[in-house]
Amino acid sequence: MDEWKHLQLRKLSCEKDLQRAYRLVLDFFNYQGFEYCALAAYSGAPDRYTSKINMNNYPYGWDRLYEQNGYASNDPVIAHCNHSSLPILWSEKVFSEAPQLWQELNRQGLAHGWTQAVHDEHGTHYSLFSLARTHCPIEAEEHYGNLGYAIFASQRLHALAGKKLSDHMTPPLTCHLSPREIEVLRWSAEGKTASEVGRILCLSERTVNFHVCSCMRKLNVTNKISAVAKAAHIHVI
Incomplete structure (x- = not known):
């Protein structure tokens, strides 16, 4: 025993x-x-x-x-x-x-x-x-x-x-994305390409990619898919 x-x-x-x-x-x-x-x-x-x-x-x-x-x-x-x-x-x-x-x-x-x-x-x-x-x-x-x-x-x-x-x-992660960055991520989450997002938002493809890179930096991720996933996880989109 x-x-x-x-x-x-x-x-x-x-x-x-x-x-x-x-x-x-x-x-x-x-x-x-x-x-x-x-x-x-x-x-x-x-x-x-x-x-x-x-x-x-x-x-x-x-x-x-x-x-x-x-x-x-x-x-x-x-x-x-x-x-x-x-x-x-x-x-x-x-x-x-x-x-x-x-x-x-x-x-x-x-x-x-x-x-x-x-x-x-x-x-x-x-x-x-x-x-x-x-x-x-x-x-x-x-x-x-x-x-x-x-x-x-x-x-x-x-x-x-x-x-x-x-x-x-533990408080949920927060990230200060601009309204335009959130819009870009939302359309990216729908599967839209940079050129398609640009046409929807009346932006150049280069500007869309700039916003995507800014989101990646703020969310501390290395690609667009991860940026979309993390933004969804912290309820930004």
């Missing part, structure tokens, strides 16, 4: 795809006796995030129920994790000021679990990693026995999720 654990952790450390990494983590902790595994990653804090990644195998309908009832606003686990990277075990005492949420967790079979927060050092990304199960409370010995694995898994998933969130936040 220890050899299998080490193999899974090595795979996780090398995995670049978030979905596959999550599956590795889920399988790992299933073998450790946890039915449920969740990652919620945010750009910004959970109460004012700009984008979010949510991955879990919680019972069907739980995510929708949680969102519809606005549980995030009074979830004591989130309140704790906003300010601390220390793990928090779920318990009736922890949820004493959110009895309805605690009741729903129990009803869904999610009463026994814990959450580990990961805070990005630059403050741009924030993740919550949770493990839960339907049967028997999590004793301190078991918790600490799995804590190292959970910290490693949460940090790896956080890194992959942070990269994905950053990619989504």
